[in-house]
Amino acid sequence: MATFISVPLKKSSEVDLVKPLSKYVTSTYSAGEDQAEYIRAVEELNKLRRNALGRPLDKHESSLESLLRYYDQLCAVEPKFPFSENQLCLTFTWKDAFDKGSLFGGSVKLALASLGYEKTCVLFNAAALASQIAAEQNLDNDEGLKNAAKYYQLASGAFAHIKDTVLSALNREPTMDIAPETVGTLSIIMLAQAQEVFFLKATTDRMKDAIIAKLSNQAADFYGDAFKQCQYKDNLPKYFYFQEVLPVLAAKHCIMQANAELHQSVLAKHKKHFGEEIARLQHAAELVKTVASRYDEYVSVKDLTEKINRSLTAARKDNDFIYHDRVPEVKDLEPIGKATLVKATTITPPLSQKFADLFEKMVPMAVQQSMSAYSQRKSETVNRLVGTMREATNLCNGVLASLNLPAALEDLSGDSVPQSIAEKARTVVQQGGLQSIEQLIKDLPELLTRNREILDEALKMLDDEEATDSELRAKFNQRWNRTPSGDLYKPLRSEGANFRNILDKAVQADQVVKDRYNAHCDMIALLCKPESELNAALPSANPAKTLQGSAVVGVLRSQLAHLDQVKREREALESDIKGVTFDMSTTFLTALAKDGAINEEQLSAGQLDKLYSEHNQRVQASLRQQEELLGQIQTSHQEFSSLKQSDTEANQREEVLKKLASAHDSYMEISSNLREGTKFYNDLTEILLKFQNKCCDIVFARKTERDELLKELQQSIAREPSAPNFNVPSYQSQPPAPAGGPTPAPRTIFNQVPPQTPQQTPAKSQPPARPPPPVLTPPVLTPQTAPTATPPAAGTSTTNPPAAAPPPSTAQGPPYPTYQGYPQYFQMPMGYNPYAYGQYNMPYVPYQAAPGQAGYPAAPPATQGYPGYPQQPSQQPSQQQNYYPQQ
Numbered sequence: 001m002a003t004f005i006s007v008p009l010k011k012s013s014e015v016d017l018v019k020p021l022s023k024y025v026t027s028t029y030s031a032g033e034d035q036a037e038y039i040r041a042v043e044e045l046n047k048l049r050r051n052a053l054g055r056p057l058d059k060h061e062s063s064l065e066s067l068l069r070y071y072d073q074l075c076a077v078e079p080k081f082p083f084s085e086n087q088l089c090l091t092f093t094w095k096d097a098f099d100k101g102s103l104f105g106g107s108v109k110l111a112l113a114s115l116g117y118e119k120t121c122v123l124f125n126a127a128a129l130a131s132q133i134a135a136e137q138n139l140d141n142d143e144g145l146k147n148a149a150k151y152y153q154l155a156s157g158a159f160a161h162i163k164d165t166v167l168s169a170l171n172r173e174p175t176m177d178i179a180p181e182t183v184g185t186l187s188i189i190m191l192a193q194a195q196e197v198f199f200l201k202a203t204t205d206r207m208k209d210a211i212i213a214k215l216s217n218q219a220a221d222f223y224g225d226a227f228k229q230c231q232y233k234d235n236l237p238k239y240f241y242f243q244e245v246l247p248v249l250a251a252k253h254c255i256m257q258a259n260a261e262l263h264q265s266v267l268a269k270h271k272k273h274f275g276e277e278i279a280r281l282q283h284a285a286e287l288v289k290t291v292a293s294r295y296d297e298y299v300s301v302k303d304l305t306e307k308i309n310r311s312l313t314a315a316r317k318d319n320d321f322i323y324h325d326r327v328p329e330v331k332d333l334e335p336i337g338k339a340t341l342v343k344a345t346t347i348t349p350p351l352s353q354k355f356a357d358l359f360e361k362m363v364p365m366a367v368q369q370s371m372s373a374y375s376q377r378k379s380e381t382v383n384r385l386v387g388t389m390r391e392a393t394n395l396c397n398g399v400l401a402s403l404n405l406p407a408a409l410e411d412l413s414g415d416s417v418p419q420s421i422a423e424k425a426r427t428v429v430q431q432g433g434l435q436s437i438e439q440l441i442k443d444l445p446e447l448l449t450r451n452r453e454i455l456d457e458a459l460k461m462l463d464d465e466e467a468t469d470s471e472l473r474a475k476f477n478q479r480w481n482r483t484p485s486g487d488l489y490k491p492l493r494s495e496g497a498n499f500r501n502i503l504d505k506a507v508q509a510d511q512v513v514k515d516r517y518n519a520h521c522d523m524i525a526l527l528c529k530p531e532s533e534l535n536a537a538l539p540s541a542n543p544a545k546t547l548q549g550s551a552v553v554g555v556l557r558s559q560l561a562h563l564d565q566v567k568r569e570r571e572a573l574e575s576d577i578k579g580v581t582f583d584m585s586t587t588f589l590t591a592l593a594k595d596g597a598i599n600e601e602q603l604s605a606g607q608l609d610k611l612y613s614e615h616n617q618r619v620q621a622s623l624r625q626q627e628e629l630l631g632q633i634q635t636s637h638q639e640f641s642s643l644k645q646s647d648t649e650a651n652q653r654e655e656v657l658k659k660l661a662s663a664h665d666s667y668m669e670i671s672s673n674l675r676e677g678t679k680f681y682n683d684l685t686e687i688l689l690k691f692q693n694k695c696c697d698i699v700f701a702r703k704t705e706r707d708e709l710l711k712e713l714q715q716s717i718a719r720e721p722s723a724p725n726f727n728v729p730s731y732q733s734q735p736p737a738p739a740g741g742p743t744p745a746p747r748t749i750f751n752q753v754p755p756q757t758p759q760q761t762p763a764k765s766q767p768p769a770r771p772p773p774p775v776l777t778p779p780v781l782t783p784q785t786a787p788t789a790t791p792p793a794a795g796t797s798t799t800n801p802p803a804a805a806p807p808p809s810t811a812q813g814p815p816y817p818t819y820q821g822y823p824q825y826f827q828m829p830m831g832y833n834p835y836a837y838g839q840y841n842m843p844y845v846p847y848q849a850a851p852g853q854a855g856y857p858a859a860p861p862a863t864q865g866y867p868g869y870p871q872q873p874s875q876q877p878s879q880q881q882n883y884y885p886q887q
Contacts, residue, residue: 089701116169127158152194157345192222214339220256447681523663
């Protein structure tokens with residue numbers, strides 16, 4: 001009786017996990033110990049997949065352990081890599097577990113770029129293998145019963161988990177083996193078998209009949225539910241697998257009910273309800289009789305039948321001779337209780353006992369994304385503080401340049417280059433002068449062109465693949481059931497548009513720098529000249545030596561020195577701001593473990609306030625101090641200007657000195673901007689190369705998926721029956737039948753069967769009677785009586801005799817076409833030999849001579865053969881064979 005149902009495994013195509021995952025690791029994590037460790041973990045993950053799916057699995061716990069370990073690792077690695085069609089694209093191909101390569105329901109195989117699909121199929125295989133291991137257990141001992149119940153409950157839980165998650169894990173319709181209705185049915189079947197194992201355990205342990213009856217009745221309910229699921233779902237019975245399972249489920253339902261009635265009858269006997277005992281045994285006997293008559297080839301109930309019959313015979317005998325209790329109807333019996341001892345195992349990773357996360361140090365993608373957002377917020381905070389200080393410094397330099405400070409204090413003699421201007425000229429020369437700036441400006445267009453070419457090439461790959469996808473979608477219509485490339489590439493196109501916008505803004509910034517350089521180019525060139533030439537280029541002025549000992553000059557120099565100190569402190573503060581570091585990964589991991597989600601904005605904003613609040617206060621204090629000093633310097637400069645002699649030459653000299661100071665500041669800023677621009681373009685090149693690789697990977701994955709889908713569609717189209725419609729030519733059409741009735745079709749008879757008397761069937765109409773065939777008497781033709789015949793066409797044989805009239809027959813069949821000039825005469829069947837007249841005992845028809853030619857002598861009598869030829873045996877007319885079969 002112990003016939004248990006197991007599920008076949010799905011088969012997967014080989015997938016290379018090393019190349020794409022290693023490429024992502026090297027592009028995401030900097031070179032070091034972590035990167036090398038992650039690459040080794042990727043190789044180990046690929047080995048896990050090969051061990052779990054790349055070889056035939058034995059029906060043993062070790063094989064199930066390898067499947068569960070791979071499934072656990074998939075669950076652990078899923079949040080740590082961006083598995084998706086438009087990011088890290090890995091296409092997994094699985095065949096339908098129940099498909100036998102025929103035209104039953106479901107796809108032969110399905111390829112999806114979804115890790116959820118891979119997890120679902122691996123879990124399906126784990127459940128299927130668990131069912132196979134359970135079916136192989138020895139149920140004659142407690143250990144085998146315990147293992148069988150455990151594995152059946154694991155299989156039931158796995159199938160139930162797939163039922164709840166498959167639609168959300170896949171972005172398209174799944175194959176029928178993992179469809180919710182299919183795995184839901186399999187889950188009920190596994191649960192029913194687990195309940196049956198508990199029934200067998202209770203029977204072996206000789207537990208109370210009341211408990212055994214409840215366990216058996218519950219198992220019968222489970223089998224009945226599974227049978228209804230298979231019977232009422234339109235798509236399930238199309239599978240050959242379910243066509244084999246259906247009778248087993250029906251038989252198990254009846255057997256479990258019979259067992260429940262058998263044990264409940266024992267309980268009734270103990271209560272001295274002998275009529276109830278007989279009624280339950282009769283019902284049990286009917287159930288096993290049904291199984292024996294309908295499902296004997298699937299399940300044997302010989303032992304159970306004998307046991308029930310013995311109990312029924314004894315109960316009837318005792319009741320007939322002793323108790324005389326009334327036997328109630330089955331519908332009047334009290335329902336048997338139910339006891340459920342099984343429960344589908346909850347699927348909560350890790351399922352493997354030996355699981356160890358290969359990527360334990362790698363943070364989940366949610367944390368990685370939060371870290372990226374935090375880094376962006378931190379960069380914005382740093383740039384804001386540093387930008388504020390630099391703007392203040394530029395403002396300070398501009399104010400001093402407009403006041404010609406400190407050059408005005410150094411140029412009291414009026415006949416030499418001020419010390420500050422000389423120092424600025426040396427600084428410009430040390431940094432390369434005009435040549436360095438011109439070289440940087442020359443390099444910018446090349447860097448820009450390179451970045452544009454990378455971006456254009458990446459977007460062109462997307463355009464080409466999308467055009468191909470649209471063309472195939474228009475060709476195959478609904479059959480091209482994969483995600484449209486236009487929808488899939490939206491994030492990438494948005495990213496590409498963002499890069500293009502960045503390049504456009506960079507071009508505008510480059511133009512601003514170039515304009516500023518052109519405006520100060522002449523004065524920068526003057527700063528690059530030797531000090532003697534620079535001194536000669538400065539206009540001379542009257543000496544102002546009377547101001548050298550003035551108090552206002554000392555005050556101005558003191559204020560300028562204080563301002564320089566503020567600038568140096570600001571540079572140190574900028575270094576401190578850039579050097580602030582804090583690892584937010586622990587904070588984000590804690591939040592993810594606690595709440596299941598990360599409120600990155602709130603956590604990042606709070607942490608950045610703590611880190612940069614002090615620096616922000618120092619920046620504001622520096623700005624206030626600079627503002628106060630600049631106000632004091634402007635007041636002192638007014639007093640200095642009022643004491644200083646002013647004439648045309650002095651004013652000209654002062655203007656030139658102001659321009660030189662402004663040129664120095666502009667040179668420093670332009671040089672800094674150009675170097676930042678060069679760094680920006682080089683960094684953007686790396687980012688664009690990663691973007692191009694991302695586009696290349698997804699396009700390659702889409703091409704692979706396209707080729708697989710095309711192959712599948714071609715196979716599907718090849719399997720479809722072809723029934724082309726065509727018009728039959730008019731010359732092949734059947735002419736109207738003669739008025740005498742339908743024309744019989746000649747048939748070749750090799751084995752003569754004596755005529756049978758047809759049975760009269762009232763419901764079948766008889767064909768109409770045929771007219772008698774014409775009686776042919778071989779005439780003796782002479783040239784005078786020979787008919788005039790039209791000469792045959794060239795190349796036509798004239799040696800064949802004309803067709804003879806067929807003997808009478810009642811055979812029916814499709815009529816052969818008739819031809820003009822030979823009404824109701826037909827060509828002979830295939831294989832006819834015109835010389836073997838004795839083959840069918842047909843009358844001899846003499847040769848008809850052509851006009852103008854004498855015929856051959858007449859045929860000899862029937863009893864006389866041709867001279868020199870073997871004699872044909874004579875036959876009586878009554879013994880002549882019928883040419884047509886008789887009905």
